[in-house]
Amino acid sequence: MGLTPSRQTGEGPEDQAVLDGMSPNFITTRLDFLANWARANSLWPMPFGTACCAIEFMASAASRFDLSRFGMERMSFSPRQADVLICAGRLPFKLAPVIRRIWDQMPQPKWAISMGACASSGGIFDTYAMVQGIDTIIPVDVYVPGCPPRPEGLIYGIMLLQKKIKGESFTDPTLRQEFEVGPDGLFVRPEHIDEISEPFGNSIHQTRSA
Amino acid sequence: MTGARDSAAAVAATFGPAVVGQVESCGDVIVSVAADRSHEILAWLRDTTGQEFNYLTDVTAVDYRDPGQPLEVVYQLRSLRRRVDLRLKVPLDKTDSLEVDSVFDLWKGADWLEREVFDMFGVRFRGHPDLRRILMWDTYAEGYPLRKDFPLRGHFSRSEQTRQALAANPESHYSLEELSIAEAYDDLPADMRERLQAGERGEVR
Numbered sequence: 001m002g003l004t005p006s007r008q009t010g011e012g013p014e015d016q017a018v019l020d021g022m023s024p025n026f027i028t029t030r031l032d033f034l035a036n037w038a039r040a041n042s043l044w045p046m047p048f049g050t051a052c053c054a055i056e057f058m059a060s061a062a063s064r065f066d067l068s069r070f071g072m073e074r075m076s077f078s079p080r081q082a083d084v085l086i087c088a089g090r091l092p093f094k095l096a097p098v099i100r101r102i103w104d105q106m107p108q109p110k111w112a113i114s115m116g117a118c119a120s121s122g123g124i125f126d127t128y129a130m131v132q133g134i135d136t137i138i139p140v141d142v143y144v145p146g147c148p149p150r151p152e153g154l155i156y157g158i159m160l161l162q163k164k165i166k167g168e169s170f171t172d173p174t175l176r177q178e179f180e181v182g183p184d185g186l187f188v189r190p191e192h193i194d195e196i197s198e199p200f201g202n203s204i205h206q207t208r209s210a
Numbered sequence: 211m212t213g214a215r216d217s218a219a220a221v222a223a224t225f226g227p228a229v230v231g232q233v234e235s236c237g238d239v240i241v242s243v244a245a246d247r248s249h250e251i252l253a254w255l256r257d258t259t260g261q262e263f264n265y266l267t268d269v270t271a272v273d274y275r276d277p278g279q280p281l282e283v284v285y286q287l288r289s290l291r292r293r294v295d296l297r298l299k300v301p302l303d304k305t306d307s308l309e310v311d312s313v314f315d316l317w318k319g320a321d322w323l324e325r326e327v328f329d330m331f332g333v334r335f336r337g338h339p340d341l342r343r344i345l346m347w348d349t350y351a352e353g354y355p356l357r358k359d360f361p362l363r364g365h366f367s368r369s370e371q372t373r374q375a376l377a378a379n380p381e382s383h384y385s386l387e388e389l390s391i392a393e394a395y396d397d398l399p400a401d402m403r404e405r406l407q408a409g410e411r412g413e414v415r
Contacts, residue, residue, distance in 0.1 A: 094346065129346075129355070137376070185377055190370070
């Protein structure tokens with residue numbers, strides 16, 4: 001770890017002399033490294049739990065798996081004090097404007113995790129009522145597959161997000177830009193939504209008209 | 211089940227031609243009655259000594275794939291004292307306007323049940339105090355999802371569905387009282403705005 005001094009205090013009189021000579025202490029590091037290190041290790045999640053994935057999410061936060069090891073013990077039930085939105089569960093169209101509003105209320109820097117098959121792709125719910133992947137509504141950083149994912153899976157997704165955050169750079173201006181919404185309210189193009197919402201797997205056997 | 215059979219026989223004896231059918235299926239007694247007299251029969255079942263169906267378990271509807279077959283509104287009744295269940299069906303001709311009298315005045319619990327049947331099947335309940343969608347949002351334009359002619363994925367393309375869903379105001383799902391203090395007034399359908407302006411329920415700011 002770049003932040004700890006290479007020598008510990010109290011190891012001997014000569015160490016003490018060295019440390020006295022250095023006082024007051026300072027370290028040199030890259031600003032990117034320091035900011036990303038701090039951000040990645042104190043993510044405050046905004047839990048958006050809509051279904052069974054939320055149960056696994058609660059298990060991840062509870063004592064056995066213990067999200068606080070990653071600095072995430074502070075669940076932020078106000079989006080205004082949250083860093084990462086975790087959509088745990090299926091998202092019906094009726095909730096689409098709600099998650100969009102919550103995402104808009106979160107301050108930068110912010111990230112989103114799509115937890116589970118339904119949030120990522122609509123899952124088994126290829127119906128009139130269900131958003132086919134929350135990435136048609138808000139931008140997503142990490143997709144966690146599973147139905148629902150086990151807490152280990154979510155924790156792996158969080159560690160991937162930490163890895164992504166640690167690779168970010170202050171000098172990249174695009175990282176902190178809010179996504180552009182067109183006049184139709186969509187931030188991805190309609191033809192793209194139609195393409196990624198195409199039926200796949202078993203649901204291609206369902207006909208569009210009954 | 212004897213109690214339910216007795217009740218079905220009593221309905222047939224009292225209302226005669228208004229009873230259009232009676233079957234027993236899986237231990238349930240099912241009576242079909244004509245739409246124009248359904249409210250009268252349900253009131254009679256609730257209020258008559260010896261019937262006392264004082265609990266409305268559910269109101270739902272069934273649409274059959276065969277277009278010639280009527281859409282059925284289903285009332286599941288229970289008498290808490292007699293411990294008897296009775297199912298009443300009201301067949302509605304699909305070529306006609308789907309209308310039946312509301313039983314909100316008999317059982318207050320019918321409020322949201324009838325709203326759900328209206329939302330999913332498009333059955334209109336005459337005399338319901340607040341008949342509007344309950345599961346889908348108020349401006350939902352694709353029709354009635356549980357009708358058999360409704361495609362599983364809806365009528366519109368996914369991008370159009372996404373666009374319409376994002377254009378909906380999340381606050382427009384509230385009750386009329388709540389809406390009067392929310393900022394969703396402009397997103398309501400015109401008939402709801404008129405009802406709010408008339409001061410039917412709540413107050414418009």
